[in-house]
Amino acid sequence: MTPPRTTVLVIEDEAPMRRFLCSTLESHGYRPIEAADARDGIAMAAQHNPELILLDLGLPDRDGLSVTRALREWSGAPILVISARGRESDKVEALDLGANDYLTKPFGMNELLARIRVALRSAAERGRPVPSSIVVGPLSIDFARHEVTVRGSPVHLTPIEYRLLVLLARHAGNLLTHRQILREIWGGASGPDAHHLRVHMSNLRRKIEEDPARPRLLLNEPGVGYRMRDLA
């Protein structure tokens, strides 16, 4: 008996786009189910309990952001938001509301599949015991000993830099918005401004990256947030 295929819900109003998404998923071993508007989408999510949801922000009947909020009330399935270019604020808001990542139209098949893989893996890792160490490419972090090494040599980090690095590493491949990071590291709403974060990130990059102007690990998505490249 073949293992049950992963169910992916596609909520997208444009039929050609929906067809492209579904056939791509189908041919890569997922089980796509589709909905053309928000009402259908939420109903399908409740009925089929999909493992992942692809959500277009521009839906005819309801704002995609409110759909994200509605889904997050009861569903833990990762949500990938799809939106048109130039709506950075929408993306940030969707991410802050609990979406896991976003894709900007137009995008290629490979990019879509990679994002889906990352999202599914981090969802799968949730609930497992925290590992004692993480290795991402040349970077390894030993949580027990609070030790960070890059290409084998130890790196000295300030407490904030360490926590930043751990946060990004634990969500490797996932995009974290500025607000999410600020909330995680400084807690509450009274954290410092985004430029403090940028300066700490900049310092961290100098310590981790070979060439900070050509980052390999600590990627910046202008106007949205940071992501650690998933090299696992």
Place this chain on the structure above:
Amino acid sequence: MGVRDDEDRPDPDALLERVEAEEQEASRAKLRLFFGASPGVGKTFTMLENAQRLRREGVDVVVGVVETHGREETAGLLRGLEQLPRKRVVYRGRTLEEFDIDAALASRPAVLLLDELAHTNVPGSRHHKRWQDAMELLDAGIEVHSTLNVQHVESLNDVVAQITHVRVRETVPDAVIERADEIELVDVPSEVVLGRLEEGKVYLGETAERARGHFFKEGNLHALRELALRVTAERVDAQVQAWRRQHGISATWPARERIMVCVGPSPASARVVRSAKRMATVLRAPWIAAYVEKGAQSHRLAESDRLRLAAHLMLAESLGAEVVGLSGEKPGEALLQLARERNVTRIVAGKPTHARWRDLIYGSLLDDLLRGSGDIDVHVIAGMPGDGPAAAQPDRAPRPVPWAAYARAALGVAIATGIGALVRERVDLADIAMLYLVAIAGAAAFVGRWPSFLASVLAVGAFDFFFVPPFYTFVVDDLKHAFTFAVMLVAGLAISSLTDRIRRQSIAARSRERRTAALFALTRALAGARDVDAIARVAEEHVRDVFTTRAALLLRDANAQAGLRSPLGAASELGGADATVARWSLEHAKAAGRGTDTLPGAGVVCLPLMAAGEALGVLAVGEPTDAARLEDPEQRHLLQTFVAQIALAVERAQLASEAQLAQVRAETEEMRSSLLSSVSHDLRTPIATILGSATMIAESEVPLDMSACRQIAGSVRDEAARLERLVKNLLDMTRVESKSLDVRKEWIPIEELVGAVMTRFEPLLEGREVKIDLAADCPLVAVDPVLFEQVLINLMENAVKHTPSGTPIEIRAETGAGAATIEISDRGPGLGPDGATKIFEKFVRVGSSKSGVGLGLAICRGIVVAHGGTITAMNRAGGGTTFRIVLPLPEPPALSTEEGNVEEGARP
């Protein structure tokens, strides 16, 4: 071909006039007058009967105002007719009911009844007189039925006064009566009127008694009846004439007459004006009312005279005369010159009312006219005291006697006496006489004519008293001294007169010069004013300075509140009532406000700026601080000239701005078509490829192998990517150009910006080397991260696209005092001769590059400029191009170095 006698044919101008008149007739609303000889003939009754008939025929008749005077039969006729509610106006503590013109305009009936056309409205109403209300209603296309008695006809005013010895103050200009389309004479024998009065059908109680005593004498009624019949007959005659003219019957065409009436400040002048009007009516001749400004006369005229002259001119204008102002020391000559220029056939002048000796000294105007008139007839009309125009304005306080001037004249004589007393032993008596003449001349030159006359008399007296023996008495021993006195007096008076005339001429010249200078200054300043705002400023300043009052220029603007816009925001200076005046003036293209017939109670007078028969706006002029200066015909004339100049300037500016708009539109149009042609090419090429490739896969009849499919799909992918870039650029450009570009500046390390671009760009570099040289201290710049990433990406794309593959690209950044500089340099072919400036223009493509529409760099510039920075392109030493962005760099925010509430620390 037979030649027809021209006499038989109407002249083409007259024909045209007729056609135009007929067209106007057809389109304009009708005025119907119920005309009678006196109250009590039954005008209102007839009008209402007529209205009832119209109502039965289904015509929408509304009663605007009907005075029943308590007559029951009349009131009975009101039944069934819709009546407009009256407006209540509070005036001096009493509430008065008045016709509500706005309600009438709003309800727009087909026919409106408006009793007593000559009625004077309660002060504070829109118009001074009810006939003006009627005119506005007619202009609005509402047919008006009204009633009028013969004594209210302006041109008959003094005839009626002569008959009845009652001067009627409420008059209606003849032009209004001529405007009437139908005049229905309501005529009953005088005995019947008297009978009705007896029965109390005309007036009630005491009023009736009083009326019987004064106005309603049998003789009066007969005379008035005759007048009314005559007016009606004249009108019928005019209709006959018009009919003949229209139908080419030329037998009795009168020779073209033209009448000129001489107007002056004398109270008798009003009567002369009315006579001229009657003559003009009978002769169907155009007429001119002329007045002569004698040197500085209008300065010399007493306040009351000046007002009266202005009132006479207004009267003449309201009676349909063309008013012409002349100036000259000799009025007779000036008038005759005008008469000859305008082919006047008859001159009408008033009988002199002054004493004969004045003519001997000053010359007689009438004499000059009679002698110089040649073949022009001169009509001399008798004046009557108390003939002042009905609308005479209240006289202001009489000019105070200049006591100081007289005192100075007397002082001059006293000084002469003193000097004479000192030198009397040494000089001759004649020398002392000369001394006095000097004092008289001085008085004439410095304090005016009358004081110097006084000085002459005083001088003779003092000379006699102090210097002619026997001394200290006026008694004269020697008769030869009497002769000396006579000569001295005559010489003194002559000197006074002559010196004073010179003085007045110089004052007149100065005043003329002032006016010319003011006008010249205005014209010059207006010529320098480029736009409407500047014109408004110039106009307001000059009017303020010259007329010593506030002024506001308001222009027609359909979008603005009240349809008027003040370029300088001065509308706030106008109160609500004044704004109403301005609006009325604009809508009707007529002067309104203080000193005019419309809304005379307002604080300002509004004059329309006329251009090509249309009011472009109005000039509102407030009350001059220098009392009554605007009532002065001279000042009024100057103001009108000002308004004409301002109107010209405004028209010119508006035409210029329209032309400019048209040019901008044309340029935009050109821009749009160049965009369209460029974009349509660049959009269609990839679409063609995609469509073709997709058709190949979808519709191919032979199965394609996998590698062929991949190849075709690859080109679809590439073309789609190209299309995406193009659309992205177009959207970005639209965003950048739409002014609403939302720049959200944040403090960002330059390194992070460059890093993001490099992450995204790496795959496109195809192994090309990128040298990055950033300042070591990781400077922060304040930019919108999303927009600025776009700038860097576009510059990188530009570098990759336009340089040979394999050549290096350099990114350099540094921060200095107050500015951050970012440079992206390549080793490509460099810029052409004018490339450095042209390269940032839209749709400019350098070289023969095929992809892109030439928007990338234009977007860069748009974004950088929105950040307050600059972007320049220059050729590098050793070949290649450098794009340099300079951004303003404010003080970066302080960074707290404390680590906050972090609990765990990294182990050393």
